[in-house]
Amino acid sequence: MDLDLRLLRYFVTVAEELHFGRAAARLYISQPALSKQIRKLEDQLGGRLLERDSRHVTLTARGHRVLPDARDMIALATRISEQTTESGAVRIAHIFELQTSRIVADAFAAAYPDVQLIERSLDSLRQLDALLDKRLDVAVLRVTAPMAARYPTGWRFHRLRLEPMYLVGRPGDPPKATASLFERPVEVFADSPASGLYNAHGDYLTAFERHTGMSMRWLGNPGTFGHCLAAVHRATDAAYVLEFESYAARYGDVGIPMHHPAELQPYYPWCIAWRDEPLSPAVTNFLRIAEHTARQHNWHLPPHHSALPWVPPDDPTDSTQAALSTSSPR
Template sequence: MNEPLIELRLWRQFLAVAEELHFGRAAARLHMTQPPLTQGIAQLEALLGARLFERNKRSVRLAAVGEALLPEARELLARARMLPERARAAAGGESGRLRLAFVSTVGFGLLPAWVREFRALHPQVAFELVEATGDVQLDALARGEVDAGVILHSPGFEPPGLAHLRIAREPLVLALPEQHALAAARAPALRRVLDEPLVIFPRRSLPSLHDAIVAMYHAAGRSPEVAQEAIQMQTIVNLVSAGLGLAWVPESVRQFQRPGVAYRQPAHRGVAVPVCETSLVWSPAAVPPVLERFIAFARETAAARPGLSPPPGA
């Protein structure tokens, strides 16, 4: 059964009469004559199937149903008055929902700070955060399940069909068991490091960075001995603490202080240790206003980071 659609005009008339308890004063408040106001209240009562007012020639008072509906009508009209302002806020990116996927490494510091700062500037924006590896993020972007993603990659990588903004750049460091012989050196020799079993993420999750690490081994005349693969950086560090091997991780992972794990920057000669970058990526074909505002915030914030200047228009 379809409920009757009641116009806001009738609720405004009801509220005026309910607050004035006088049809003449209510009509004057609404800048109308009394007969159409009386007709409007009668129409509303007919639509509701209930009497809203008890009235005679000398007085008007709210009936039980009118008493019950009065706070609801006030709230309804207040919300209706706010709609234009909310529409302007949404159109300007000041409110709305932002679905943001991210890799675990940015959860160590960059992402919490950004969310806190952005929400302080735009408290009406709600974040929907999803932790996911780069390959999962790209699929989610293609399906329209997220608005933007924060991915990890090697320098020069550009996700096909997506716009991107580089927001961080950092070296890879070595994570190794604290009791390992190489941990005794402040900067262990790279040639010795490359002979150790390796814990690494699968290529499908971070192909550009995976290839850069393998290329480092090949440049030194080695092939990596992969002892174990794991997707999340925290899991990789946990496996290192268990003694399964050594791992190359972004420097920001140092903040994950897992007992039994040491972080070192190896001494290298002639073979460069890769660096990694973090980028915000999104589909240029669908950029809602709230995402536009977040991109502008990210560009301004990233430009202020020491040693990182995003390319113009990135």
């Protein structure tokens, strides 16, 4: 029997969460697709691994027996992968086309052109899973309070960047420095809590909704900038899109205005994370270059402007509040 390691990873994730929605969000697939893959694994193994109804998920006796072996097989595959990976390589991941990790990767490649970068695309939670599972060497991600509480050991992180969020208008809107969060509907390209694909970005936006009392339009996550831009061009009503600076500047490049929020300036806290273990020289140098790049671009201290700065109040990032206190309104 040829077992698919991907199916085993799906099973282990569901066994850890005992909830298909949360497991699907961790795996960044839809809940129906996850259920289908679990049934496929059960068919291959000839028996049920999970009992599920509308409210509960539990392991069957067979599931309890399979779980430790599944974990061992995944760990073995990871060790084999590490042995076949170039010893000097650094494995990282990007979140769509957001630029923080790419800027660091470019700086590292310029400083160490002989070290291979192996790059993937993973959201924050999947990056953390891959880091702890030794499928990544470094993660550039948003760390949430639940992530830090769930995995209290085995890794380390610190803040790399506070990325400002902008309000992006519609084609033909007049340029202006600021716009009110409340003068138009505010849209977000993100998966809602009910989508089954809710992630660290969604968690950030939910916190912002609660703080401001807004009710934003959740448009789903089309991923690449090109898809987001096309959606803005298709829109027929007046609204703003709350966007990362990484994307907002690209809207500006094609003539769509970007504005600082007038009432409150949200910042998205990016972290760099690594395993809490002896590091290879290549990974050590990557972390050093990342910190140098953050200082070079002044990523640690937000630029001064009139709106009060905001990050989620439960953000676990080191020194975030200290940094924000230096950027109070003039």
